[in-house]
Amino acid sequence: RFGLGYLEDRAVTTTTASGATNVFAGDDTILVSRFRLNIDGIAETDGGVRFEARVRLQADENASTGEANSAGLNGARFSVIYGGLRVDAGNVSGAFDNLANYYGNEPGLESFIGQYSGVDYDFLGYSPTGSGANAVFFQYAVGDFAFGASYDQRTTYSAGVATDADRWDISATYTFNNITAALAYGQTDGGAGSDPSLTVLTLGAEFGDLSGTLFVADDATEVATTDGTAYGLSLAYNLGAATTLTFAYGDGSADADTQNYGIGAIYDLGGGASLRGGIGVSDCDVCADSTLRADFGAQFNF
Amino acid sequence: RFGLGYLEDRAVTTTTASGATNVFAGDDTILVSRFRLNIDGIAETDGGVRFEARVRLQADENASTGEANSAGLNGARFSVIYGGLRVDAGNVSGAFDNLANYYGNEPGLESFIGQYSGVDYDFLGYSPTGSGANAVFFQYAVGDFAFGASYDQRTTYSAGVATDADRWDISATYTFNNITAALAYGQTDGGAGSDPSLTVLTLGAEFGDLSGTLFVADDATEVATTDGTAYGLSLAYNLGAATTLTFAYGDGSADADTQNYGIGAIYDLGGGASLRGGIGVSDCDVCADSTLRADFGAQFNF
Amino acid sequence: RFGLGYLEDRAVTTTTASGATNVFAGDDTILVSRFRLNIDGIAETDGGVRFEARVRLQADENASTGEANSAGLNGARFSVIYGGLRVDAGNVSGAFDNLANYYGNEPGLESFIGQYSGVDYDFLGYSPTGSGANAVFFQYAVGDFAFGASYDQRTTYSAGVATDADRWDISATYTFNNITAALAYGQTDGGAGSDPSLTVLTLGAEFGDLSGTLFVADDATEVATTDGTAYGLSLAYNLGAATTLTFAYGDGSADADTQNYGIGAIYDLGGGASLRGGIGVSDCDVCADSTLRADFGAQFNF
Numbered sequence: 001r002f003g004l005g006y007l008e009d010r011a012v013t014t015t016t017a018s019g020a021t022n023v024f025a026g027d028d029t030i031l032v033s034r035f036r037l038n039i040d041g042i043a044e045t046d047g048g049v050r051f052e053a054r055v056r057l058q059a060d061e062n063a064s065t066g067e068a069n070s071a072g073l074n075g076a077r078f079s080v081i082y083g084g085l086r087v088d089a090g091n092v093s094g095a096f097d098n099l100a101n102y103y104g105n106e107p108g109l110e111s112f113i114g115q116y117s118g119v120d121y122d123f124l125g126y127s128p129t130g131s132g133a134n135a136v137f138f139q140y141a142v143g144d145f146a147f148g149a150s151y152d153q154r155t156t157y158s159a160g161v162a163t164d165a166d167r168w169d170i171s172a173t174y175t176f177n178n179i180t181a182a183l184a185y186g187q188t189d190g191g192a193g194s195d196p197s198l199t200v201l202t203l204g205a206e207f208g209d210l211s212g213t214l215f216v217a218d219d220a221t222e223v224a225t226t227d228g229t230a231y232g233l234s235l236a237y238n239l240g241a242a243t244t245l246t247f248a249y250g251d252g253s254a255d256a257d258t259q260n261y262g263i264g265a266i267y268d269l270g271g272g273a274s275l276r277g278g279i280g281v282s283d284c285d286v287c288a289d290s291t292l293r294a295d296f297g298a299q300f301n302f
Numbered sequence: 303r304f305g306l307g308y309l310e311d312r313a314v315t316t317t318t319a320s321g322a323t324n325v326f327a328g329d330d331t332i333l334v335s336r337f338r339l340n341i342d343g344i345a346e347t348d349g350g351v352r353f354e355a356r357v358r359l360q361a362d363e364n365a366s367t368g369e370a371n372s373a374g375l376n377g378a379r380f381s382v383i384y385g386g387l388r389v390d391a392g393n394v395s396g397a398f399d400n401l402a403n404y405y406g407n408e409p410g411l412e413s414f415i416g417q418y419s420g421v422d423y424d425f426l427g428y429s430p431t432g433s434g435a436n437a438v439f440f441q442y443a444v445g446d447f448a449f450g451a452s453y454d455q456r457t458t459y460s461a462g463v464a465t466d467a468d469r470w471d472i473s474a475t476y477t478f479n480n481i482t483a484a485l486a487y488g489q490t491d492g493g494a495g496s497d498p499s500l501t502v503l504t505l506g507a508e509f510g511d512l513s514g515t516l517f518v519a520d521d522a523t524e525v526a527t528t529d530g531t532a533y534g535l536s537l538a539y540n541l542g543a544a545t546t547l548t549f550a551y552g553d554g555s556a557d558a559d560t561q562n563y564g565i566g567a568i569y570d571l572g573g574g575a576s577l578r579g580g581i582g583v584s585d586c587d588v589c590a591d592s593t594l595r596a597d598f599g600a601q602f603n604f
Numbered sequence: 605r606f607g608l609g610y611l612e613d614r615a616v617t618t619t620t621a622s623g624a625t626n627v628f629a630g631d632d633t634i635l636v637s638r639f640r641l642n643i644d645g646i647a648e649t650d651g652g653v654r655f656e657a658r659v660r661l662q663a664d665e666n667a668s669t670g671e672a673n674s675a676g677l678n679g680a681r682f683s684v685i686y687g688g689l690r691v692d693a694g695n696v697s698g699a700f701d702n703l704a705n706y707y708g709n710e711p712g713l714e715s716f717i718g719q720y721s722g723v724d725y726d727f728l729g730y731s732p733t734g735s736g737a738n739a740v741f742f743q744y745a746v747g748d749f750a751f752g753a754s755y756d757q758r759t760t761y762s763a764g765v766a767t768d769a770d771r772w773d774i775s776a777t778y779t780f781n782n783i784t785a786a787l788a789y790g791q792t793d794g795g796a797g798s799d800p801s802l803t804v805l806t807l808g809a810e811f812g813d814l815s816g817t818l819f820v821a822d823d824a825t826e827v828a829t830t831d832g833t834a835y836g837l838s839l840a841y842n843l844g845a846a847t848t849l850t851f852a853y854g855d856g857s858a859d860a861d862t863q864n865y866g867i868g869a870i871y872d873l874g875g876g877a878s879l880r881g882g883i884g885v886s887d888c889d890v891c892a893d894s895t896l897r898a899d900f901g902a903q904f905n906f
Contacts, residue, residue, distance in 0.1 A: 002380040002391050014459045024464040027455060031436045033392050035355050035378035037341060039641060039661070041906030046874030051904040053639050055663055055675045057341070059357055059378040061392075061436055066455060068393050068436040071357045071375035073675035076639035076663040078606040080902065089606050090637050090665075091672050134635050134665055134672040153631060153670060157618045162628040270348030298382065300353040302343030304682040304693050316761045326766040329757060333738045335694050337657050337680035339643060359643070361659055361680040363694075363738055368757060370695050370738040373659045373677035572650030600684065602655040604645030 002033035003109050003277075003297010005063075012064050030066030032110060032295060035059040036128070052079040058129050075131035084141040091132030094124030094150035095171035098139065100182045101204035104213035104234035105246040107264025108278025109295045115215040117260045117282075118230025118252025120223070121198035123186055124152045124167060146173040148184075164189050169198075180204040196221040209238040219252065225286075228253035242268040246278070255285045262293075273300035304335035305411050305579075305599010307365075314366050332368030334412060334597060337361040338430070354381040360431050377433035386443040393434030396426030396452035397473035400441065402484045403506035406515035406536035407548040409566025410580025411597045417517040419562045419584075420532025420554025422525070423500035425488055426454045426469060448475040450486075466491050471500075482506045498523040511540040521554065527588075530555035544570040548580070557587045564595075575602035605880075606637035607713050607901010609667075616668050634670030636714060636899060639663040640732070656683040662733050679735035688745040695736030698728030698754035699775035702743065704786045705808035708817035708838035709850040711868025712882025713899045719819040721864045721886075722834025722856025724827065725802035727790055728756045728771060750777040752788075768793050773802075784808045800825040813842040823856065829890075832857035846872040850882070859889045866897075877904035 010026040041053040059071035075091035096102060104115045124135055135152035148171040156165045169186025180203070187197035198221075203214040217230040232250030239245055249261040262280020269275065277296035283289075312328040343355040361373035377393035398404060406417045426437055437454035450473040458467045471488025482505070489499035500523075505516040519532040534552030541547055551563040564582020571577065579598035585591075614630040645657040663675035679695035700706060708719045728739055739756035752775040760769045773790025784807070791801035802825075807818040821834040836854035843849055853865040866884020873879065881900035887893075 012457075012459070012464070022459070024457075024459065027457070030455070031391055031438065033378060033380055033436075035343070035357055035380075037343065037357070041639075041641065041904075043876045043904035043906050045877045049873065049877070051877050051902060053904075053906065055639055055641070055661065057357065057375065059375070065457070066436060068377035068433045070377050070433040073375075073661065073663070073677075075672035075674050076637060078637055078639075089635055131672045131674040134637075134670060136635065153634070155616075155628075155631070155669070157616070157626070157628065162616070269351065272345045273347045273351070273353050298353060300343075300345035300355075302345050302355065314759075314761070314766070324761070326759075326761065329759070332757070333693055333740065335680060335682055335738075337645070337659055337682075339645065339659070359659065359677065361677070367759070368738060370679035370735045372679050372735040375677075571653065574647045575649045575653070575655050600655060602645075602647035602657075604647050604657065 001109060001276075001297060001299035002031065003295055005030055005032035005110060005295040005297075006293065007063075008292045010064070010066075026064060027066050030063075031061060032063070032297065033059075033061050033068070035071060048082065050079075050081040052081065053077070054079075056128055060129070072129055074127055074129055075134075077126070077132075086137075086139040088137040088139075090134060091127055092124070092135050092137040092150065093126040094135070094137060094152070094167075094186065095148040095169040095184050096123040096186060096198070096200060097125040098137070098148055099171050099184050099200065099202060100146075100173050100180050101202040101213040101215070102182075102184075102200065104202075104204075104215065104232070105211075105236045105248055105264075106234070107246045107248055107262045107280060108293075109276040109297045109299065110278075112293055112295070113248045113250070113260050113262035113264075113278065113280040113282075115213065115232025115234045115248050115250040116217070116230070117232065117250030117258040118254075119198065119200075119217055119219050120221050120226040120252075120257070121186070121196060121219055122188070122221075123169060123198060124150050144175045147171065148173075163191050165191075178206045190222065194222045211236050215250070219254075219257075224254075225256040226252070226254045228257070230257065244268075248280075257284060259283050259285075269298075271300075272302070273298060303411060303578075303599060303601035304333065305597055307332055307334035307412060307597040307599075308595065309365075310594045312366070312368075328366060329368050332365075333363060334365070334599065335361075335363050335370070337373060350384065352381075352383040354383065355379070356381075358430055362431070374431055376429055376431055377436075379428070379434075388439075388441040390439040390441075392436060393429055394426070394437050394439040394452065395428040396437070396439060396454070396469075396488070397450040397471040397486050398425040398488060398500070398502060399427040400439070400450055401473050401486050401502065401504060402448075402475050402482050403504040403515040403517070404484075404486075404502065406504075406506075406517065406534070407513075407538045407550055407566075408536070409548045409550055409564045409582060410595075411578040411599045411601065412580075414595055414597070415550045415552070415562050415564035415566070415580065415582040415584075417515065417534025417536045417550050417552040418519075418532070419534065419552030419560040420556075421500065421502075421519055421521050422528040422554075422559070423488070423498060423521055423523050424490070425471060425500060426452050446477045449473065450475075465493050467493075480508045492524065496524045513538050517552070521556075521559075526556075527558040528554070528556045530559070532559065546570075550582075559586060561585050561587075571600075573602075574604070575600060605713060605901060605903035606635065607881075607899055609634055609636035609714060609899040609901075610897065611667075612896045614668070614670075630668060631670050634667075635665060636667070636901065637663075637665050637672070639675060652686065654683075654685040656685065657681070658683075660732055664733070676733055678731055678733055679738075681730070681736075690741075690743040692741040692743075694738060695731055696728070696739050696741040696754065697730040698739070698741060698756070698771075698790065699752040699773040699788050700727040700790060700802070700804060701729040702741070702752055703775050703788050703804065703806060704750075704777050704784050705806040705817040705819070706786075706788075706804065708806075708808075708819065708836070709815075709840045709852055709868075710838070711850045711852055711866045711884060712897075713880040713901045713903065714882075716897055716899070717852045717854070717864050717866035717868070717882065717884040717886075719817065719836025719838045719852050719854040720821070720834070721836065721854030721862040722858075723802065723804075723821055723823050724825050724830040724856075724861070725790070725800060725823055726792070726825075727773060727802060728754050748779045751775065752777075767795050769795075782810045794826065798826045815840050819854070823858075823861075828858075829860040830856070830858045832861070834861065848872075852884075861888060863887050863889075873902075875904075876906070877902060 171184035264278030473486035566580030771792040775788035868882030
């Protein structure tokens with residue numbers, strides 16, 4: 001995908017040899033782009049067990065200076081799939097990252113507006129450009145129900161001290177008629193202090209050309225300025241055969257929680273290509289000023 | 303491609319931990335090689351618009367020490383193609399880099415001799431191993447005419463100061479019978495000082511087994527020792543069914559302009575493979591000594 | 605391949621900004637994994653000469669911290685093949701790395717036990733994740749005989765001094781009935797001092813479901829604590845249709861030579877997938893303590 005991206009008061013930070021940093025006003029409008037290629041290896045045993053391995057090759061623009069970045073490779077993910085059971089190992093997504101309707105509809109070519117903006121908990125997620133975690137994710141689907149769980153064995157090292165920072169999460173999803181409800185809980189080992197945790201409930205529904213998602217979360221990261229309830233919703237409406245309009249709103253009850261909202265449009269060109277654009281505003285209760293962002297461009301799959 | 307490369311007085315520079323540099327005499331003859339793989343993604347809309355994305359995977363030898371380098375990925379290029387119109391975005395070639403007969407015939411396995419050697423202007427070019435520019439290039443072909451233009455939004459940062467260094471270039475190409483004439487002009491925003499610029503005229507012609515190119519340029523980079531006229535020519539002659547001889551000469555009117563000339567030979571093995579070699583000399587008016595360089599090896603496409 | 609790996613007393617070393625290092629006790633059991641993809645380019649001339657080029661994409665876990673690493677690309681290898689003759693250039697394997705039965709059977713998912721453990725000579729080998737050497741390897745097979753030879757032009761640079769460290773090796777292999785015998789010799793230019801060298805003799809034989817290898821080497825690296833004879837053996841036994849048991853033992857006559865032994869099992873799942881595991885002990889005459897290591901997991905080819 002590629003196009004033009006506008007960000008109000010885009011800033012460029014440079015570091016001199018002596019370690020001092022300078023901040024410059026950058027170009028508000030830059031060329032944005034992403035090249036993403038999944039390299040998948042698949043094998044299936046005589047007994048019907050499926051093994052998969054994936055490495056992703058991705059190139060993005062530098063969102064600060066507007067220059068291009070070289071493409072890079074991320075950490076590998078390995079999967080074993082048998083019937084409704086799936087086990088992922090390596091650079092995996094956790095139960096939140098895989099949760100139905102967690103992200104909802106994200107307007108814009110770059111999906112820069114989301115209903116989850118009030119969440120500050122750092123859950124286990126797939127790293128598209130870095131090495132990611134080395135964790136395990138389990139998923140089991142049976143009838144209308146699906147269950148997920150992940151465990152990430154982590155240790156952080158800071159001068160002279162090693163701290164356990166293991167994290168785990170679980171989820172349950174139930175689909176009835178045109179509605180999907182999903183609930184997830186996760187927590188991180190906080191050592192001597194309290195354990196940060198997150199609870200998320202999502203609802204998704206489809207009514208003909210209109211579909212929408214609802215999002216409520218209890219964000220308990222043990223940081224007063226961002227803890228509390230996070231909430232949001234998103235909508236998508238098919239306007240005729242090729243055009244889709246999207247909307248998203250996300251907010252949180254804490255003073256420093258990010259509030260954002262915006263609308264987007266997608267025009268399908270066929271053959272896996274589409275034109276996409278969006279415009280949105282991001283703000284918070286204690287922020288000096290809100291930030292306007294917009295983009296427009298083409299996305300295609302190959 | 304791979305083979306042997308000879309460079310007179312090859313030097314290796316090392317840097318110690320304290321920052322001091324040492325220069326050693328390296329091996330004059332080393333193993334040279336290049337592995338290049340274009341990873342292309344293509345999609346075509348129902349309306350016949352073609353989208354393309356490319357990332358290149360390349361590995362080269364270290365030309366200084368003669369050791370191998372690991373392969374790397376470069377910045378991505380995105381293209382939209384419809385009829386005679388083509389728009390590239392990202393890590394693109396500009397109007398000079400795309401100009402007909404700009405490079406002409408370059409003798410040697412490593413194409414180390416070129417008619418353009420007198421040019422010192424830094425035009426927008428495709429980066430095969432780095433991230434490249436994040437620019438836009440337009441091309442439009444109609445009948446015997448073709449037009450090109452590019453624009454690269456750039457800013458350079460040096461301690462405490464941000465300087466605009468945007469650059470643009472345009473070109474026109476006309477083909478009549480067996481002759482192609484091309485003209486291009488480009489300039490770079492020089493801030494408070496003068497804007498460096500470059501004007502290039504090329505002619506290419508084919509007469510049976512012989513083909514040749516002529517090159518004249520006005521190099522105005524606002525640096526006295528290299529400004530002035532740059533000129534050169536190149537020839538290729540098919541000697542029988544499988545052998546091609548090549549020759550190139552390039553020079554400039556300024557004292558520090560590089561003068562080089564050399565001959566090469568290509569023997570086609572079929573199946574996309576060929577044996578290639580060349581020998582040439584590089585010098586300048588104020589250089590202490592000329593440098594002899596030669597190489598020989600095999601090149602194959604896959 | 606991926607699975608669980610256990611290493612007794614796994615240690616993590618971190619470096620602070622001021623250069624001090626801290627060693628922590630890591631998790632003994634971690635997720636181990638490897639993603640390996642060979643990117644091969646092949647061309648064949650009209651005369652039947654085959655050209656090949658290979659770059660490998662590989663991702664491994666960080667064996668110290670148990671976290672994942674991003675995937676990377678290694679240095680390229682180029683080959684010319686014609687009849688029984690093969691010439692490799694670039695990031696190549698030498699005569700030892702290519703020697704029949706040098707590695708023998710290596711128990712465990714990660715092949716962590718080997719009959720060659722007593723060898724300390726640093727021979728030319730293929731680098732799966734780094735740039736590797738820029739060397740040449742020749743191989744010629746005729747009837748029951750095969751010959752190999754390699755040459756690596758190297759120079760090492762340390763503060764102010766450049767030292768030649770060229771190395772070469774040769775090998776001969778003879779196969780008669782179910783037995784393969786192979787002999788190899790190599791040495792490295794040691795500058796003013798003595799030249800380190802290595803001589804290896806291997807025997808491999810197959811008797812129905814049982815196969816085995818014998819290994820004897822004269823390790824002359826000019827380091828008293830590791831010089832002397834290195835020896836070992838390995839066995840593989842097919843237990844029914846799908847299961848293979850493996851065993852390896854390696855030792856050396858010098859005090860600091862690594863002694864190791866262990867057993868492994870492979871259960872074939874069909875479709876290129878298998879379950880693998882192993883357990884082994886590593887020790888040396890002057891080591892304070894032995895180290896137990898074990899692993900289990902799945903390996904699949906795609």
